[in-house]
Amino acid sequence: MLRIGIVAGALLLAASNCAVAETSVERGAYLVNTIMACGNCHSPRDADGRLIPDKAFSGGLTFNTPPFVATAPNITQDxxxxxxxxxxxxxxRALVEGLRPxxxxxxxxxxxxxxxxxxxxALLPEDLDAVVxxxxxxxxxRNQVPDPAYKAPVRRDAYPDADAGFSKADLAGPVKRGAYLVTIGHCMECHSAWSxxxxxxxxGLGGGGRLFPPRDGSPEGTPPTIVPNITAHPTAGxxxxxxxxxxxxxxxxxxxxxRPLKPPMAYDYYASLKNSDLADIVAYLRTVPALP
Ligand code: HEC
Ligand code: HEC
Known part of the structure; x- marks a missing residue:
């Protein structure tokens, strides 16, 4: 019994040492495949909406919006x-400025x-290195996605927390750490008021109300999904x-x-977030000013 305890203790210690010694590639894999959910846009899905594992990152969704038609390109090493x-x-430069070479x-x-x-x-330099x-x-x-078509000049809405930026020192407290994750997870892009x-x-931060059309393959007549309010409001949020x-x-x-929640939120990616990161995200969401 005692020996089992020691072995388990040694394994635990090894596991915690591993966490400390996380390599840049491991950190990047974690960010890309959890909070940043790049594959939610860049990976192809089958007819039932399930990801095709051996085709990951080879090109994904097509977005047909008034200002542009664009397909999330192949971001593999081809x-x-x-x-x-x-x-x-x-x-x-593509990641943080949205510019092609x-x-x-x-x-x-x-x-x-x-x-x-x-x-x-908003990515810390070491996290940007890790993603790359x-x-x-x-x-x-090998997979060539169709060319985009632009019907208006590209305009990105400034996100205050990303413009203010984060430093390593900022990330000492749970609320700021959560704000960092919610920023790089672009949660508020979907969850904020939009017109x-x-x-x-x-x-309108976190106030919800944005509409998403049903995904390809949804039954005819499926209504659009209304993104919910995730502010700290006691009833509306x-x-x-x-x-x-x-x-x-x-x-x-x-x-x-x-009730099951609908796409396009990347639940299957967020499922692999560390418990500590989830706790930080919740700590931040509790501070988002209540909107009715
Ligand atoms: C909300 C959907 C979405 C998410 C999330 C997303 N992307 Fe993209 N990305 C796109 C679309 C769409 C384009 C192409 C835009 C165009 O053609 O004008 C693009 C373009 C790119 C490009 C340029 C590729 C090329 O050939 O021009 C790179 C690199 C890229 N994304 C990497 C990433 C990485 C890495 C992540 C995660 C950290 C990510 N993207 C997350 C939708 C997304
Ligand atoms: C691509 C758009 C998108 C992104 C990004 C996104 N969400 Fe969502 N979120 C949705 C949609 C759509 C729903 C559910 C709609 C439905 O089925 O009612 C939802 C539901 C939720 C809910 C449940 C709220 C309720 O009232 O049921 C929470 C909490 C939530 N999101 C938090 C987050 C957090 C935290 C992030 C970032 C880590 C995030 N979301 C990123 C679109 C998004």
Whole structure:
């Protein structure tokens, strides 16, 4: 018995040492495949809406909106159809400024605003490095997505927390750590008040109301999904929910009353968030000013 206890203790210690020694690629894999959910847009799905694991990141959803039609491109390491020929600096520029490289296909053309660079600009330098390090490890898949068409100039709405930025020192407290995760997870892009294509991240932060059309393959007549209010309002928002109820909604797509929640929120990605990160996200959401 005692020996089993020691072995278990040694394993625990090894596991915690592993966490300390997380490599940049591991950190990037965690960010990309949980909170940043890149594959929710960039990975293809089958007819039932399930991700196709061996095709991850090879090109995904097509967004047909008034200002543009754009397909989330292949971001695997394929040289011709992916981003294998891009330098690290070029990948970083696409992520945090939404700009393509000055060479190759569509040279210099800004990326449509659906690519959330206005949120990703908040990434700490080491996290940006980690995302790029992980993308370099993604196996090349050949797949050319259709070219985008732009019907209006690209405009990204400024997100105050991303513009203010975060420092390592800021991330000492749970609320700020949660704000960082909610920023790089672009949660408020969907969950804030939205009108005529413009998000209100100041007066309408977290207030909900934005409409999403049903996904391809939904039965005819499916109504659009209304994004809920996630401010601290006790009845209109999630102020009256327990921490466990909020975490269940985020990670398992289950509403407070047990109803399944609809896409496009990336529940299947958030399911792998660490408990400590989920606790920080909840701590931040509790501070979002209540809106009716
Ligand atoms: C909400 C959907 C969405 C999410 C989330 C998203 N992207 Fe994108 N991304 C797009 C779309 C759409 C484009 C193409 C826009 C265009 O063609 O104008 C794009 C473009 C890109 C490009 C430029 C590729 C090229 O060939 O031009 C890169 C690189 C990229 N995304 C990487 C990422 C990474 C890494 C993440 C996660 C950290 C991510 N994206 C998250 C939708 C998304
Ligand atoms: C791409 C858009 C999108 C993003 C990004 C997004 N959500 Fe959601 N969220 C939704 C939709 C849509 C629903 C559920 C709609 C339904 O079925 O009623 C939802 C539901 C929720 C709920 C349940 C609220 C309720 O009243 O049922 C919570 C809590 C929530 N989201 C928190 C978050 C957090 C935290 C993040 C970031 C980590 C996030 N969301 C990112 C679209 C989004």
């Amino acid at each position: 040289f011709e159809t992916g981003i294998g020929s891009w330098t690290d600096a070029e990948i970083k 000055d060479h190759g296909h569509l040279a210099g053309v800004p990326l449509a605003a659906i690519m959330p660079a206005n949120f990703y600009k 390090a992980y993308l370099r490890s993604v196996k090349a898949i 005529r294509g413009v998000s209100d991240f100041r007066g 999630i102020g009256g929910w327990t921490d466990a109820e909020i975490i269940r909604a985020v990670t398992h797509g289950v509403a407070r009353d047990g």
